[in-house]
Amino acid sequence: MATATDDVDVLIIGAGPAGLTTANSFNGSRLRVRLIDIKAAPLQVGRADGLKSISMEVLDSFGIGDTILKDAQPCEEIVLWNPDPKRDGVISRTMTIPDRVEELGKAREVTLDQGQIERVMVENLYKHGSVRVSWNTQPVALHTDLSRIDDPEAYPSTLTVQNTETGIRETIRAKYVVGGDGAHSWLRKYLKIGFSGDLTDSTWGVMNLVPKTNFPDIRKVFVVHSKVGTVMGVPRENKLVRLYISMDGGTRHTSIKAQNIAPEEILEAAQAILAPYTLEASRIPWSSAYNVGQRVADEFARYDRIFLAGDAVHTHSPKAGQGMNTSIQDGYNIGWKLRYVLEQKADRGLLSTYQSERRPVAQALIDFDKAYLEYFARKDITHDEFLDAYLAGQAFTTGIHIQYPPSLLVRPVSTKSQPRAVKLAPGKRLPDFQMVNQSDAVPIQAYHRFTSHGRFRLLVFPGDLSQGVTFSRYIQLGEWLASSLAPSSGLEIITIHAAKRGYVELLDLHPVFRPWSDEEGWDYWCVYADDESYHKGHGRVYERLGISKEEGLLVLLRPDGYISLTCGFEKAGSLVDFFKELKPKSRTRPGATGGGRQSNL
Amino acid sequence: MATATDDVDVLIIGAGPAGLTTANSFNGSRLRVRLIDIKAAPLQVGRADGLKSISMEVLDSFGIGDTILKDAQPCEEIVLWNPDPKRDGVISRTMTIPDRVEELGKAREVTLDQGQIERVMVENLYKHGSVRVSWNTQPVALHTDLSRIDDPEAYPSTLTVQNTETGIRETIRAKYVVGGDGAHSWLRKYLKIGFSGDLTDSTWGVMNLVPKTNFPDIRKVFVVHSKVGTVMGVPRENKLVRLYISMDGGTRHTSIKAQNIAPEEILEAAQAILAPYTLEASRIPWSSAYNVGQRVADEFARYDRIFLAGDAVHTHSPKAGQGMNTSIQDGYNIGWKLRYVLEQKADRGLLSTYQSERRPVAQALIDFDKAYLEYFARKDITHDEFLDAYLAGQAFTTGIHIQYPPSLLVRPVSTKSQPRAVKLAPGKRLPDFQMVNQSDAVPIQAYHRFTSHGRFRLLVFPGDLSQGVTFSRYIQLGEWLASSLAPSSGLEIITIHAAKRGYVELLDLHPVFRPWSDEEGWDYWCVYADDESYHKGHGRVYERLGISKEEGLLVLLRPDGYISLTCGFEKAGSLVDFFKELKPKSRTRPGATGGGRQSNL
Numbered sequence A, B: 001m002a003t004a005t006d007d008v009d010v011l012i013i014g015a016g017p018a019g020l021t022t023a024n025s026f027n028g029s030r031l032r033v034r035l036i037d038i039k040a041a042p043l044q045v046g047r048a049d050g051l052k053s054i055s056m057e058v059l060d061s062f063g064i065g066d067t068i069l070k071d072a073q074p075c076e077e078i079v080l081w082n083p084d085p086k087r088d089g090v091i092s093r094t095m096t097i098p099d100r101v102e103e104l105g106k107a108r109e110v111t112l113d114q115g116q117i118e119r120v121m122v123e124n125l126y127k128h129g130s131v132r133v134s135w136n137t138q139p140v141a142l143h144t145d146l147s148r149i150d151d152p153e154a155y156p157s158t159l160t161v162q163n164t165e166t167g168i169r170e171t172i173r174a175k176y177v178v179g180g181d182g183a184h185s186w187l188r189k190y191l192k193i194g195f196s197g198d199l200t201d202s203t204w205g206v207m208n209l210v211p212k213t214n215f216p217d218i219r220k221v222f223v224v225h226s227k228v229g230t231v232m233g234v235p236r237e238n239k240l241v242r243l244y245i246s247m248d249g250g251t252r253h254t255s256i257k258a259q260n261i262a263p264e265e266i267l268e269a270a271q272a273i274l275a276p277y278t279l280e281a282s283r284i285p286w287s288s289a290y291n292v293g294q295r296v297a298d299e300f301a302r303y304d305r306i307f308l309a310g311d312a313v314h315t316h317s318p319k320a321g322q323g324m325n326t327s328i329q330d331g332y333n334i335g336w337k338l339r340y341v342l343e344q345k346a347d348r349g350l351l352s353t354y355q356s357e358r359r360p361v362a363q364a365l366i367d368f369d370k371a372y373l374e375y376f377a378r379k380d381i382t383h384d385e386f387l388d389a390y391l392a393g394q395a396f397t398t399g400i401h402i403q404y405p406p407s408l409l410v411r412p413v414s415t416k417s418q419p420r421a422v423k424l425a426p427g428k429r430l431p432d433f434q435m436v437n438q439s440d441a442v443p444i445q446a447y448h449r450f451t452s453h454g455r456f457r458l459l460v461f462p463g464d465l466s467q468g469v470t471f472s473r474y475i476q477l478g479e480w481l482a483s484s485l486a487p488s489s490g491l492e493i494i495t496i497h498a499a500k501r502g503y504v505e506l507l508d509l510h511p512v513f514r515p516w517s518d519e520e521g522w523d524y525w526c527v528y529a530d531d532e533s534y535h536k537g538h539g540r541v542y543e544r545l546g547i548s549k550e551e552g553l554l555v556l557l558r559p560d561g562y563i564s565l566t567c568g569f570e571k572a573g574s575l576v577d578f579f580k581e582l583k584p585k586s587r588t589r590p591g592a593t594g595g596g597r598q599s600n601l
């Protein structure tokens, strides 16, 4: 039946947020990557809409954050409403909370239609041309040759895929497969991976509408608890508002079938909760009702050759706005790791960190979601109880509290070697910050600069370079880097110094910090100052990150913005060890084919 | 010969910056507008590159500022180099000046290839679909029926246009014609409009290159005076640098022909000036040499039916980066006026302000350019002389000092009626500022909000609405506006109050300030606070504009962001007079055809 064959480094199934993020991680790469989706075209409208700042940083690193932001609606304030006992239980505003997390220094969340976000991501794939995208294409069979899985050059998986329009089949041999094929994942089922959790579902209505209302907080994030239920609202682009309503009063084990719920019923439920305020819809461009399942897959990976990401391995309520965001983070995690292993011929062993890093996050999300959902559903919840839950949720959903466990990629800090007062912990994400370009004085956010190119970055914080001692230490580091580390590691080295910019001349610095290229001359985009900008204030990077200007700091950053290790200048040798351990282990000779059979099962 | 005919409200000749700005002024309009250009497609590469912030505000009002900014290079610092007498005349850095004008509160200039800017403007026309664009099309004949020019409904001009590929001709009858057809304007010549000025040209080389150099300020705006000449450099997007070099040492009446100058000669001239620093070009994607002519057309308009804009009516050196910027401002000026006259059936007399406003600006530009060019060309100029000239130029080129003369559209302030301490003068442009949306707390820049829709805006600065007196005065104004002015004037009313946002409830305000629509409910985008934002600081609008929080102020803003009049709340009646005088005069009955012949000649 098969009429064509293709050999690819990576085959991605599913062009939702998880698959598209995985795919965008390969932009600019020369690897062979394919993305297939059963749909005929990118998603048009609906589904999720909230992008946490951590997801915006991912999109920034793909170069499309600005495009998204141009049309998105920032969420700046959250307002809580509760029954007022003094007014016979009529709802009244009990609190306005800034939707802000100090550590982020920017809006925590913006909203935009998932369809539009996906289309921008697809356009970006087309623009770079590194990934081949096939619509109308589904997998029908998969065979993995277990005798080949340890051979880095082998294509152990053979997939048969079928065009849903023509019926024509194709055989694709893949080194790696990523399944981002959603909650009903074909791949998960095919691999018979357990998807355990709460199978009895709670029913929710979701609706986008252009409202006509006298409810005063309609353009904020609002949570209204009334005697008859709870509604949550989120402001959206283009005058839209998104409403979430529990259709079964939050009871579990409900018999209400989501597909039987009409948009009018959702609107009526909202109207009842918001009374005495009025609410009408002049347009309802999208609405949906669904039964929430809270499940996590037993495995996120097989043989470190086949990976599952996004809804394929975790589902939960949309209340905390984590569906799309978590899927993006999954895709971002597996994307760079595959690229790194393939491009740098690194140890395949690092791929096991995908499951060890992402499964606990999914599990924590489900636990959080369960508690959160109950807070939404309960009618007797007090203002204070809800507030506590909300703030806990906020801390969780920003992602700034996630810390990946120690592994090949995350090196715990030995307290001895660690400079004082550092707020940057290995396994945590580097917070975004503003720095000022040494050469042209332009201020830039870190994740705008830290494009997704699949390589590690060494962030050098030398301290105040106008000080002689500091400057010589920095020069010495430069010499050492040039001779030992820089040539082989594929590292990108970025300096963020703490002197006034005017005291530093780029060309006085060691060339390793401003690399020369015969094509383009000196690189003017590797040295930055933690200094006042002309129009956008001062990033205060050293202060915010807790870095001493006297001692300085080295931060080894993974391609996904998570910190591998931090160390003082005198411990720079640990960088060499780090990269040594990423080299393939002797069990397979690099480049050898048909190496010894050693299944990870 | 003519094979087709078309009737249009406005025919625009030339899709350069002037014509494209005029055309974009009609986005969202239902008027019939056509844009023709002799080129086969939008400009691909080269020519101008500097966008002053005043031009960025125009692009913001078209909704494309962000798209431009995403790829543009901000210019933050200017560096001057001069011969060092102590070092035998070797060039040395004599000064670093922030490229900043306090009043702007943002980068004064960004650079991006003119081709890319034009393509974004063309895409925006396609997106809105309000203007029909015809490439490969040039005018070959024009006839204007002088007996019809005073009839607002007439199409007095008949143009024959020809497709340059097929040779097919078409007859277009137009109410109005705008010629943005460049320095060699067909329309200007056809109308035999004098183009007087300095006809003996000075020769300049211009070049875009990716440099390989050890010159330390290559990513800043730099002006290097050496013993052998002057070079000016401007940082550009994509690692490019733009260089300007006088090829004749600044002598006028030169015999050097621009077309004989090869790129190598331009590069060699730059190398000689920058020595002992080295400069090589790894790529030269574009370069050009030309003879500067400094000319202003005698007339910018005929019969208030035919208008000329941009290079068609003024040419000068590119040194001050004013070619594209002035053309954009011309187009923005005539664009809204035509739209206003046509859509609001206003007095055609206001069209005469196009020439009275823009010709003096062009004349001042030429005068400035002459002086400026000589400063560049002179070899004996001192650092201080040059600095003075540069700063004078900076003030001029930002446009913030331009003040249009009194007219139907600009009403001088009688000192009696004017509240104290106002920095806003009629005829001047409203400076951009940040305000915070009352309803969703999102901070926004004024010109992002003030989209180009061809209608006047009334900016209401009521003061601190948490004060009872202030609040009642504002309510009263609302009642008056609702009954007298708002319904007929097509005004958009924007409030910027000075209370803490939390003290104000949108729905407590008079509905005229937050209009109701049966389609979309209340309008949440008309009331703003001059308040702290969560992530972007405080706009300090009242302070910056010199508005008293006690007295408040009304500012009537033209669609192009220039101020028509300002008055205190007690003088709001002057608004009624203003709009009364924009009504057509009795000499032609509105809507009448074939009205009395009354040429403006």
Ligand SMILES: Cc1cc2nc3c(=O)[nH]c(=O)nc-3n(C[C@H](O)[C@H](O)[C@H](O)COP(=O)(O)OP(=O)(O)OC[C@H]3O[C@@H](n4cnc5c(N)ncnc54)[C@H](O)[C@@H]3O)c2cc1C
Pocket: A013, A014, A015, A016, A017, A018, A019, A036, A037, A038, A039, A047, A048, A049, A050, A114, A137, A138, A139, A180, A181, A182, A183, A184, A185, A186, A206, A288, A289, A290, A309, A310, A311, A312, A317, A318, A319, A320, A321, A322, A323, A324, A325, A327
């Ligand atoms: C009705 C609805 C409303 C939602 N509302 C919210 C919300 O308000 N907030 C929130 O955070 N989340 C919400 N979600 C969840 C959110 O949309 C998901 O969490 C998110 O899309 C998951 O991303 P993903 O890439 O893992 O999977 P998906 O987005 O589901 O993408 C899977 C992709 O795989 C493709 N695919 C599936 N099977 C195959 C196959 N066999 N072969 C090839 N391709 C295949 C699909 O066509 C799809 O493009 C909602 C989901 C739904 C269904």
Ligand SMILES: Cc1cc2nc3c(=O)[nH]c(=O)nc-3n(C[C@H](O)[C@H](O)[C@H](O)COP(=O)(O)OP(=O)(O)OC[C@H]3O[C@@H](n4cnc5c(N)ncnc54)[C@H](O)[C@@H]3O)c2cc1C
Pocket: B013, B014, B015, B016, B017, B018, B019, B036, B037, B038, B039, B047, B048, B049, B050, B114, B137, B138, B139, B180, B181, B182, B183, B184, B185, B186, B206, B288, B289, B290, B309, B310, B311, B312, B318, B319, B320, B321, B322, B323, B324, B325, B327
């Ligand atoms: C080589 C060069 C370098 C320059 N460098 C700079 C610089 O560095 N800085 C700077 O500020 N300015 C520079 N300029 C000037 C700047 O490009 C112009 O000031 C600006 O483009 C003027 O805009 P415009 O719309 O008035 O005219 P143009 O941009 O010239 O546009 C005129 C349009 O009309 C079309 N057209 C012409 N004749 C006809 C016809 N008969 N029928 C139909 N269409 C017609 C043309 O195809 C063109 O699209 C440069 C110009 C040139 C030529």
